[in-house]
Amino acid sequence: MEDEKFDAIVVGAGPAGSAAALTMAKAGMNVVVFERGDQPGSKNVMGGVLFREATESAFGQFWNNGAPLERAVIDQRLWLLGKESVVMGGFRTEEFAQPPYNAFTVLRAHLDPWFAKQAEEAGAYVITETQVTDLIFDNAKVVGVRTGREGDLYADVVIMAEGINAFAAAKAGLRRDFTMENAALAVKEIHALPEEVINQRFNVPSGQGVTILLTGEFANNMMGSGFIYTNKDTLSVGFGAIVSHMVETKSRPNDLIEELKAHPAIKPLLEGSEIKEYSAHLIPEVKYEELPRPYGDGYMLVGDTAGFVNFLFQEGCNLAIASGRMAGETAVEAWKKGDYSSATLQAYGDKLKDSFVMKDLYSLRNAPAFFRDHREFFGIYPRMLNAAMQEFLTVDATPKRVKAFEIFHMVRRTRPLWRIGKDMVGALRAFM
Numbered sequence: 392m393e394d395e396k397f398d399a400i401v402v403g404a405g406p407a408g409s410a411a412a413l414t415m416a417k418a419g420m421n422v423v424v425f426e427r428g429d430q431p432g433s434k435n436v437m438g439g440v441l442f443r444e445a446t447e448s449a450f451g452q453f454w455n456n457g458a459p460l461e462r463a464v465i466d467q468r469l470w471l472l473g474k475e476s477v478v479m480g481g482f483r484t485e486e487f488a489q490p491p492y493n494a495f496t497v498l499r500a501h502l503d504p505w506f507a508k509q510a511e512e513a514g515a516y517v518i519t520e521t522q523v524t525d526l527i528f529d530n531a532k533v534v535g536v537r538t539g540r541e542g543d544l545y546a547d548v549v550i551m552a553e554g555i556n557a558f559a560a561a562k563a564g565l566r567r568d569f570t571m572e573n574a575a576l577a578v579k580e581i582h583a584l585p586e587e588v589i590n591q592r593f594n595v596p597s598g599q600g601v602t603i604l605l606t607g608e609f610a611n612n613m614m615g616s617g618f619i620y621t622n623k624d625t626l627s628v629g630f631g632a633i634v635s636h637m638v639e640t641k642s643r644p645n646d647l648i649e650e651l652k653a654h655p656a657i658k659p660l661l662e663g664s665e666i667k668e669y670s671a672h673l674i675p676e677v678k679y680e681e682l683p684r685p686y687g688d689g690y691m692l693v694g695d696t697a698g699f700v701n702f703l704f705q706e707g708c709n710l711a712i713a714s715g716r717m718a719g720e721t722a723v724e725a726w727k728k729g730d731y732s733s734a735t736l737q738a739y740g741d742k743l744k745d746s747f748v749m750k751d752l753y754s755l756r757n758a759p760a761f762f763r764d765h766r767e768f769f770g771i772y773p774r775m776l777n778a779a780m781q782e783f784l785t786v787d788a789t790p791k792r793v794k795a796f797e798i799f800h801m802v803r804r805t806r807p808l809w810r811i812g813k814d815m816v817g818a819l820r821a822f823m
């Protein structure tokens with residue numbers, strides 16, 4: 392392959408890279424993908440919920456075409472944990488169990504090879520165990536990559552889909568390193584349990600699944616949340632929080648996940664399970680104004696490399712796939728024009744702006760800073776809500792009116808009413 396020239400090089404065979412490669416290969420471009428892992432997915436970590444719409448936009452009707460899916464998500468729960476109690480909310484519908492579906496639980500070690508195989512079957516070369524170490528420039532234009540195993544390779548366009556760390560993109564100055572404020576550290580365990588036990592404990596039939604998003608006291612005054620997702624015969628259990636908050640509160644991810652698992656509402660769900668895997672990974676949580684420009688002369692940045700994660704809604708894979716597809720489509724247009732300049736690749740930036748990717752990140756642009764500064768939403772408020780519910784639902788000789796009055800005073804003692812009002816208005820604004 393020494394000194395060979397391709398139409399496009401993709402760096403990284405995660406969901407973003409495979410979506411880009413598939414889109415370009417389908418159009419007839421000569422594409423090579425480099426993946427540093429021994430197979431796609433071997434280095435990847437995700438909760439993980441795969442959202443159907445964005446995935447279908449790149450990979451077609453994947454649920455009918457052999458994609459390794461665990462369960463169709465029909466039941467989404469939000470649990471606010473107190474020390475010993477929990478306030479629960481959620482939504483369940485059988486409609487999400489029918490085509491075209493809304494979301495699936497997945498295991499990335501199985502899913503990523505399937506994504507990469509779709510790109511390969513469309514004609515892309517996927518080369519594993521090969522890390523791209525540097526980008527090659529001609530003046531200011533990216534013209535190729537340097538790899539450990541395959542030497543230098545050239546292409547008209549290079550799509551950087553390296554995930555959050557993006558060592559090659561950062562080294563080449565296409566993106567800055569994300570700071571401790573702009574990244575969350577997540578840890579995840581996979582617990583094995585018989586399928587029937589999962590069905591019973593989570594009240595779902597085989598093939599249908601539950602997601603539980605968790606926050607509250609265990610988050611140790613950090614902007615962070617936990618999750619439990621049902622797979623076929625395993626559970627994905629994890630916790631993530633902003634890295635700078637972990638440093639500041641001297642929290643250790645291991646302790647947090649142990650505390651979560653010991654909670655009286657969680658423990659029975661995991662009882663008798665065997666831990667099969669433990670992994671840790673970073674998640675971008677980049678302030679909108681600090682997102683890198685995702686294109687330039689001869690290159691585009693996609694997925695986590697570009698910081699495209701909707702942290703509040705726990706969405707990353709769909710933004711990665713959608714951005715990979717849009718970068719692929721832009722590369723095809725550039726290939727037809729024979730022009731890979733920044734002016735042409737700007738169409739990728741325009742597509743992103745017209746899509747849910749930038750629209751959601753823009754409308755939530757104030758949320759990261761707001762919730763980082765208002766950690767009450769991960770501590771005081773869940774605690775207050777738990778205490779209020781416990782008081783209200785304890786049936787004793789106290790008349791209900793007196794109880795309501797006592798709850799009101801408890802709330803006021805915990806946090807002045809004007810501050811609660813200000814926090815709530817701020818939270819609403821952060822979502823708009």
Ligand SMILES: Cc1cc2nc3c(=O)[nH]c(=O)nc-3n(C[C@H](O)[C@H](O)[C@H](O)COP(=O)(O)OP(=O)(O)OC[C@H]3O[C@@H](n4cnc5c(N)ncnc54)[C@H](O)[C@@H]3O)c2cc1C
Pocket residue numbers: 402403404405406407408425426427428431432433434435436437438439440441442521522523524552553554555557558559577578579629631672673674693694695696699700705706707708709711
């Ligand atoms: C614990 C956790 C839970 C999550 N849960 C969810 C969820 O439930 N739903 C959701 O939508 N998102 C979730 N996310 C986010 C989601 O995983 C990411 O947004 C998504 O994986 C990004 O895809 P990507 O293709 O951009 O990057 P990645 O998936 O990180 O893939 C990058 C690939 O590039 C390879 N690579 C890197 N550098 C090089 C190099 N220089 N040369 C060659 N190869 C290279 C890597 O080995 C890897 O295969 C979660 C993340 C974490 C950490």
